[in-house]
Amino acid sequence: MKHDLFIAEGLVRRYGTRTVLDGVGFALGRGEMLALLGPSGAGKTTLLRCLAGLERPDGGTVMHAGLDVALLRGRERRRIAMVFQQFNLVGRLSALDNVLAGRLGHVPAWRGWLRRFAPADIALARRCLARVGLSGHEAQRADTLSGGQQQRVAIARALAQQPDLIIADEPVASLDPGTGAGILDLLTSICRADGVAVVCSLHQPDFARRYADRAIGLRAGRVVVDVPASLLGDAELQALYDGAIHSTEPLS
Numbered sequence: 001m002k003h004d005l006f007i008a009e010g011l012v013r014r015y016g017t018r019t020v021l022d023g024v025g026f027a028l029g030r031g032e033m034l035a036l037l038g039p040s041g042a043g044k045t046t047l048l049r050c051l052a053g054l055e056r057p058d059g060g061t062v063m064h065a066g067l068d069v070a071l072l073r074g075r076e077r078r079r080i081a082m083v084f085q086q087f088n089l090v091g092r093l094s095a096l097d098n099v100l101a102g103r104l105g106h107v108p109a110w111r112g113w114l115r116r117f118a119p120a121d122i123a124l125a126r127r128c129l130a131r132v133g134l135s136g137h138e139a140q141r142a143d144t145l146s147g148g149q150q151q152r153v154a155i156a157r158a159l160a161q162q163p164d165l166i167i168a169d170e171p172v173a174s175l176d177p178g179t180g181a182g183i184l185d186l187l188t189s190i191c192r193a194d195g196v197a198v199v200c201s202l203h204q205p206d207f208a209r210r211y212a213d214r215a216i217g218l219r220a221g222r223v224v225v226d227v228p229a230s231l232l233g234d235a236e237l238q239a240l241y242d243g244a245i246h247s248t249e250p251l252s
């Protein structure tokens with residue numbers, strides 16, 4: 001695999017005198033599913049925000065398809081989609097309208113302001129909802145959907161961006177294990193079928209082994225593990241968590 005879609009080098013992020021990312025680097029290829037592990041406070045969310053261009057690193061660079069992410073403006077970041085633990089939908093809008101928000105970086109600004117999307121965008125949004133298994137829920141208010149369904153809408157919104165990278169920050173942390181597994185199945189299938197790269201932070205090494213190609217472990221802002229996910233073993237978990245709690249619960 002060519003690891004050239006996304007290249008982070010020497011990332012440093014400080015808050016005041018605290019160094020939260022301390023020289024993080026890795027590269028990612030198309031269609032690669034990367035799990036990001038590490039204890040609470042290790043810097044996972046900070047790293048994902050830097051990768052998405054939502055936060056500017058104090059040092060180092062993130063290159064996406066040859067462009068420096070920190071220099072991209074909003075619309076230019078449309079090929080990078082984000083999925084969050086808390087879904088981040090607009091509750092009073094329908095599932096379809098939430099998915100259409102994924103088109104905002106692609107359509108003329110006036111269409112977004114007036115919410116007057118072209119038929120082609122609406123058709124695409126419907127296809128994205130179908131892809132995540134939510135045909136028939138187009139008109140349902142987002143805040144009446146179950147958690148798993150809301151996360152599916154968030155993934156459909158990400159798909160509507162026609163991204164080449166999806167960044168997911170603990171996308172299954174608010175879901176029961178079975179529902180979470182369904183969400184990771186979906187992300188993996190998008191990754192395989194569409195060649196979209198996925199970076200996904202997780203707290204469950206078992207999920208990383210089962211769904212990811214590669215696992216990167218952050219500890220105190222540094223990469224201390226970078227292995228094929230299938231090789232994630234006791235030594236890696238020890239290095240990451242000091243043998244402290246890590247999930248060995250059976251998957252449902």
Ligand SMILES: Nc1ncnc2c1ncn2[C@@H]1O[C@H](COP(=O)(O)OP(=O)(O)OP(=O)(O)O)[C@@H](O)[C@H]1O
Pocket residue numbers: 015020038039040041042043044045046047
């Ligand atoms: N805006 C901010 N201002 C100051 N400190 C911050 C800010 N954002 C994050 N931090 C600090 O940076 C460190 C890393 O936080 P981050 O949210 O990236 O960790 P995390 O690995 O995502 O943890 P978790 O698994 O709990 O989500 C923490 O010590 C946190 O308090």
Ligand SMILES: [Mg+2]
Pocket residue numbers: 044045046169
């Ligand atoms: Mg976090």
